[in-house]
Amino acid sequence: MIFQRALRRELVSTAGAVFTILFSITITMTLIKILGQAAGGKIASTDVIAMIGFAVLGRMPILLLVTAFVAVLGVLSRSYQDSEMVVWFSSGLSLLRWIRPVMSFGMPVVLLTGLLSFYVSPWAARQNAEFKQRFEKNEDVANIQPGKFHESSSVDRVYFFEANPTDPSKVKNVFVNTNNNGKAGVIVSREGTLETDDKGDKYLVLSNGRRYDGVPGQSDFEMMQFDHYHVFIAHQAPLLNDQAAEALPTEMLVANPTPLNLGELLWRIALPLMCFALLLLAIPLSFVNPRAGRSANLGIAFLLVVTYLNMVNITQAMVMQGRMSFMSIWWPVHMSVLLVIFLLFAWRLKVNSPAHPLVLWGALKRLWVKKKVAQ
Incomplete structure (x- = not known):
């Protein structure tokens, strides 16, 4: 009609x-x-x-x-x-x-x-x-920019690195400040790469660097030099069960x-x-x-x-x-x-x-x- x-x-x-x-x-x-x-x-x-x-x-x-x-x-x-x-x-x-x-x-x-x-x-x-x-899982290197300090989402690490102009897959002059149960630590390295293992967990693999744990001058202060060092970044993002x-x-x-x-x-x-x-x-x-x-x-x-x-x-x-x-x-x-x-x-x-x-x-x-x- x-x-x-x-x-x-x-x-x-x-x-x-x-x-x-x-x-x-x-x-x-x-x-x-x-x-x-x-x-x-x-x-x-x-x-x-x-x-x-x-x-x-x-x-x-x-x-x-x-x-x-x-x-x-x-x-x-x-x-x-x-x-x-x-x-x-x-x-x-x-x-x-x-x-x-x-x-x-x-x-x-x-x-x-x-x-x-x-x-x-x-x-x-x-x-x-x-x-x-x-x-949340793709912390921490994937979410920070070269040349800037960045705090991890778990608030126990601070990162700093510079971009590598010759190889975009790598970074250089890496600085990581950690706080493990109240004990301060510093990791410095000339270069690093982000790798994923078979389980999907992410690690920052550092090369030619040093690690310092504790406060200089105290009895628990430790220093070590490494050729390769793995810093855990994040577990694989699980399925939403x-x-x-x-x-x-x-x-x-x-x-x-x-x-x-x-x-x-x-x-x-x-x-x-x-x-x-x-x-x-x-x-x-x-x-x-x-x-x-x-x-x-x-x-x-x-x-x-x-x-x-x-x-x-x-x-x-x-x-x-x-x-x-x-x-x-x-x-x-x-x-x-x-x-x-x-x-x-x-x-x-x-x-x-x-x-x-x-x-x-x-x-x-x-x-x-x-x-x-x-x-």
């Missing part, structure tokens, strides 16, 4: 604008956070772009469901505001007829939200954790139903269900009296959305804490929202019924006014 095509076209246009705004805000906030971490030495500067991408992918399901809700709410509210709804209703269209075009626009968003929630966002969380872990629940694949959450895993599973299931419910909720909530403005209805709409999100977060926390079982609590919140949607549709469809609460309230007010006049 004409109105369905026009509605879908406007929904897509509005959703694109809303998503662009929300995406830009998310990118900006994430960029500020990640750049702060890079400046603080928590992540590698070369990984900033990748880390931003992973963080945004993790937030994408929320962005999509908010975009879909705001798009439907905004388009239908504008139709009420411009009296377009009056024309459609006068043509014999019921409010229920708006469900089909709205859901034809929204179902791809629901499916995409589910795909992101169950597969893409966990993958992004795993990649995010692996990048951070790799940076002890991953956070948000980084685990959905199949693993189901296979290992611990309270934390079930809480994360509840959240992943809730996101597409929330997207579906909010699309329906936006239809009756979009009603606006053209002469009264739409600020009140929009305020109520966003209050309901915030309440919905908070209730899902509360149920997730209860499952994670082991206070409620997963099977008994994952569905009541969504069923309650569907009941609210049914009541709101009934409220809007029966607005002219003699039994409608607004009609009854108007009759009571008229009766009260008549009594006041009679007195």
Whole structure:
């Protein structure tokens, strides 16, 4: 029908604008956070772009469901505001007829939200954790620049070396200050290379140098000269066996139903269900009296959305804490929202019924006014 095509076209246009705004805000906030971490030495500067991408992918399901809700709410509210709804209703269209075009626009968003929630966002969380872990393990020579002092992440070594212009794979004039259980030590060497053994552990192999342990002049002071000396740098970055629940694949959450895993599973299931419910909720909530403005209805709409999100977060926390079982609590919140949607549709469809609460309230007010006049 004409109105369905026009509605879908406007929904897509509005959703694109809303998503662009929300995406830009998310990118900006994430960029500020990640750049702060890079400046603080928590992540590698070369990984900033990748880390931003992973963080945004993790937030994408929320962005999509908010975009879909705001798009439907905004388009239908504008139709009420411009009296377009009056024309459609006068043509014999019921409010229920708006469900089909709205859901034809929204179902791809629901499916995409589910795909992101169950597969893409966990993958992004795993990649995010692996990048951070790799940076921590790839200390210390790999993260410092020639000609500058640098403290190791374990805070027990200080490095200094100069670049070797004739051989980029080697460094020269190496200085390492160590602190082993309170005992100071200094290692100096003419040159060194970074090597990896069969297990993947990294060592700085120094050549033609000296090692000094202790304080000169004291009885425990030691000095030795070496041709080759291995300084341990880092173990091989292990596989993420002890991953956070948000980084685990959905199949693993189901296979290992611990309270934390079930809480994360509840959240992943809730996101597409929330997207579906909010699309329906936006239809009756979009009603606006053209002469009264739409600020009140929009305020109520966003209050309901915030309440919905908070209730899902509360149920997730209860499952994670082991206070409620997963099977008994994952569905009541969504069923309650569907009941609210049914009541709101009934409220809007029966607005002219003699039994409608607004009609009854108007009759009571008229009766009260008549009594006041009679007195």
